[in-house]
Amino acid sequence: MAQEPVLNAPILTARGLVKRYGRVTALDNADFDLYPGEILAVIGDNGAGKSSMIKAISGAITPDEGEIHLEGQPVQFRSPIEARKAGIETVYQNLALSPALSIADNMFLGRELRKPGIMGSVFRKLDRTAMEKFSRDKLSELGLMTIQNINQAVETLSGGQRQGVAVARAAAFGSKVIILDEPTAALGVKESRRVLELIQDVRRRGIPIVLISHNMPHVFEVADRIHIHRLGRRLCVINPKDYTMSDAVAFMTGAKEAPGEALAA
Numbered sequence: 001m002a003q004e005p006v007l008n009a010p011i012l013t014a015r016g017l018v019k020r021y022g023r024v025t026a027l028d029n030a031d032f033d034l035y036p037g038e039i040l041a042v043i044g045d046n047g048a049g050k051s052s053m054i055k056a057i058s059g060a061i062t063p064d065e066g067e068i069h070l071e072g073q074p075v076q077f078r079s080p081i082e083a084r085k086a087g088i089e090t091v092y093q094n095l096a097l098s099p100a101l102s103i104a105d106n107m108f109l110g111r112e113l114r115k116p117g118i119m120g121s122v123f124r125k126l127d128r129t130a131m132e133k134f135s136r137d138k139l140s141e142l143g144l145m146t147i148q149n150i151n152q153a154v155e156t157l158s159g160g161q162r163q164g165v166a167v168a169r170a171a172a173f174g175s176k177v178i179i180l181d182e183p184t185a186a187l188g189v190k191e192s193r194r195v196l197e198l199i200q201d202v203r204r205r206g207i208p209i210v211l212i213s214h215n216m217p218h219v220f221e222v223a224d225r226i227h228i229h230r231l232g233r234r235l236c237v238i239n240p241k242d243y244t245m246s247d248a249v250a251f252m253t254g255a256k257e258a259p260g261e262a263l264a265a
Helices: 050-057 080-085 103-107 128-141 159-173 189-204 216-222 245-253
Strands: 012-021 024-034 039-044 065-070 073-075 088-091 177-181 209-212 225-230 233-238
Touching (some): 024 050, 024 065, 039 189, 039 216, 050 065, 050 177, 080 088, 088 159, 103 128, 189 209, 225 245
Parallel strands (some): 024 233, 177 209
Antiparallel strands (some): 012 024, 012 065, 065 073
């Protein structure tokens, strides 16, 4: 069962985000709030604009209008690398793993450690021992050391193990916020269960999580609050203890009017 979030000042906010692609408006004055220590689920029908909102927050796209604040400070990410440097890690649906590389190499993809001294600074030699130890420690922390060899290629892993590596990488480097885009979409029942446990493990370490998912049972199991996105903007935010899955789907599709008290949540 989800714990009560710590609700004080939001750690990440967006106000009035607008993103247009020609005549199509993907974001129409969208708002967003993520509080410290919570799992916030983001749900919405296909084409509702939730992916565009997450991409704007994680630096994958630049909004045409609007503001984003991280820990109360305005930020303007021009790339996912800038968002990563600020402490926001995103695990996209395609995982962004390189199948032919090892687990350790994937953990440090784009931020490899160099050996200390002249070997690293001049000869650019990688500190493989340090990267392997760090990767092993992080996977162990999250209970993923069923993976025996840290140097095995990612393509030899199961779907759930690959997802675990991607989540472990995000947890290792996401110091402030972790965004997970459909983390259980391509997984079986057992592997989905492990990923949900991973999400809760990461939250217990104090890192707030944004979970984008179409899987209502998973959303209602782990989320503290549910952000419902419709027609390019936030429709409402609900507490999963106060509403049913059917209610959430009805709000999301427009079959039922959103509750007044949740509109400004």
